[in-house]
Amino acid sequence: MSTRAKAPTGAFIGAAWTALLIGLVSYFVGLWNAEWPLYEKGFYLSIILFGLYAAVSLQKSVRDRLEGIPVTGIYYGLSWLALAMALLMLIVGLWNADLQRVEKGFYAMSFLLALFGAVTVQKNVRDSASADNDIPPLPHQY
8 A cells, every 4th residue: 555745844844955055065164174184174075975865866766666666676776775885975074083972973963964954854755745746655566
């Protein structure tokens, strides 16, 4: 049995956008103020962009599978691998960075908050589009 998607509440939409913006702005302010060479700043910029794309891609492929929309196994696996690699790159980079623990925690938490916000915003956009168009999700294929 399939259920119709319900539009998310305004409060949930606002909370998702707030989480995304706080995560991104704090991460970027930290990068801007860091006394690192440009190649190191570029590394951390690439990690957040890669991580955001990977998280949204994984969320979409998981949701598509739940709704019975075909997703190839290779794309599904690559989505998981990309997110794992983004997290691993951040962990290794921060582990080897010459930073205090509190600074490492700052980057890790703002990174995770941005990923959470991106996934939640994407979910809200999809739910809103489904509710506005009154399009029921596809039935599950077992």
